[in-house]
Amino acid sequence: MQEYITQAEQDLLHTYNRYGIVFDRGEGVYLYDKEGKKYLDFFSGIAVNALGYHYQDFDEALKGQIDKLLHISNYFYNEPAIQAAAKLKKASGMDRVFFTNSGAEAIEGALKAARKYAYTRDGHAGSFGGSPAGGEIIAMNHSFHGRTMGALAVTGNPRYREAFEPLIGNIRFADMNDFESVKGQVTEKTCAVLFETLQGEGGIYPAEKGFMEQVKALCEERDILLILDEIQCGMGRTGEMFAWQHYGIKPDIMACAKAIGGGVPVGAFLMTERVAEKSLAAGDHGTTYGGNPFACQAVSKMLDLFEENDIIGHVQKIAPCLEQCLNELVSEFDFVKARRGLGLMQGLECSVPVGGVISGCLEKGLVLINAGSNILRFVPPLVIEKEHVDEMAEILRTVLADQ
Numbered sequence: 001m002q003e004y005i006t007q008a009e010q011d012l013l014h015t016y017n018r019y020g021i022v023f024d025r026g027e028g029v030y031l032y033d034k035e036g037k038k039y040l041d042f043f044s045g046i047a048v049n050a051l052g053y054h055y056q057d058f059d060e061a062l063k064g065q066i067d068k069l070l071h072i073s074n075y076f077y078n079e080p081a082i083q084a085a086a087k088l089k090k091a092s093g094m095d096r097v098f099f100t101n102s103g104a105e106a107i108e109g110a111l112k113a114a115r116k117y118a119y120t121r122d123g124h125a126g127s128f129g130g131s132p133a134g135g136e137i138i139a140m141n142h143s144f145h146g147r148t149m150g151a152l153a154v155t156g157n158p159r160y161r162e163a164f165e166p167l168i169g170n171i172r173f174a175d176m177n178d179f180e181s182v183k184g185q186v187t188e189k190t191c192a193v194l195f196e197t198l199q200g201e202g203g204i205y206p207a208e209k210g211f212m213e214q215v216k217a218l219c220e221e222r223d224i225l226l227i228l229d230e231i232q233c234g235m236g237r238t239g240e241m242f243a244w245q246h247y248g249i250k251p252d253i254m255a256c257a258k259a260i261g262g263g264v265p266v267g268a269f270l271m272t273e274r275v276a277e278k279s280l281a282a283g284d285h286g287t288t289y290g291g292n293p294f295a296c297q298a299v300s301k302m303l304d305l306f307e308e309n310d311i312i313g314h315v316q317k318i319a320p321c322l323e324q325c326l327n328e329l330v331s332e333f334d335f336v337k338a339r340r341g342l343g344l345m346q347g348l349e350c351s352v353p354v355g356g357v358i359s360g361c362l363e364k365g366l367v368l369i370n371a372g373s374n375i376l377r378f379v380p381p382l383v384i385e386k387e388h389v390d391e392m393a394e395i396l397r398t399v400l401a402d403q
Helices: 002-011 056-066 079-092 103-122 149-153 158-164 179-185 209-222 273-277 293-308 311-332 355-363 386-401
Strands: 023-027 030-033 038-041 096-100 136-140 171-174 190-196 225-229 253-256 267-271 336-342 345-350 375-378
Touching (some): 079 096, 079 267, 079 293, 096 293, 103 136, 103 190, 103 225, 103 253, 103 267, 149 158, 171 179, 179 209, 190 209, 311 345, 311 386
Parallel strands (some): 136 171, 190 225, 225 253
Antiparallel strands (some): 023 030, 030 038, 096 267, 253 267, 336 345
């Protein structure tokens, strides 16, 4: 295995601090490295592999599409994209879909859509009473939306942004779950408010219902678009297809990715018809690979399998087991301070850095990830069973006891 790591260190750009493991294959909710060691996966490629590994019906659908058509370009229609869009609309209640290749691209498209909406509505992009151009967007402190220039501009962590400034302008930041903070950032130039329905990288913080309701009411009153980032928390992870459905607060624009393709690189941004009528038109936005038949077959089949196998119902059934397990760890260990999250997107806040815990778990065959320096993040495949929760708890309890 070391030979692969040595080669990678010589050839790949060093933008990740990788763990010293080369994974070779997966089966169910387990991964196997090049030496055959077995790992229980409570990471799922950062909330991507919702159905785990080697899910036969999903694999067969992709193999069948490979034999038919991989790519054709958006100058033509393709059946998988048409089917995937219709199923996404049904699952979300949104009206229009644009397929991208990633979550960051979905955020970029959402930002462009919001600014184009304001431009069309107002008849110009520029001055309001002699002030600079409009199109201001309010994002949240401690948020994470991606590493492309637009997505980075709305990511609420200066550490990520500062080396790449100047980024796109007219971005203001407010505090998550603090309505007065958001309200205080609104000006006559505000065109959108953007946040993750459940903050991931920022520490696993769900939006509060009152906050959601107040922000939505403000947006409706001022004709400001509400953009929700469901890239990590969407696609069934919280016990609803999209996390905003817990609150009954429908966004004007939604970004999704990760699990919608089950491991195939694909994302999407969706919008209501009201937004679409004043937003992106022919020539405003595009992509070479986005919406290709292969990626869209993955989306289409994932949505079929979610319905056929009641994946949402399974998450609702198994999530309380995970929550109980994590609550017990909070009670047992003084340095484990709190559990937060929804469904199968959970976090344990610790009073110490968790890097050693993650490494210790890997040594014992459990894959976890952090969300900040002191948060253990749990985003397993959505098909885990209670026996897997128990296995995870046994390993993690042993590692925590050694800290």
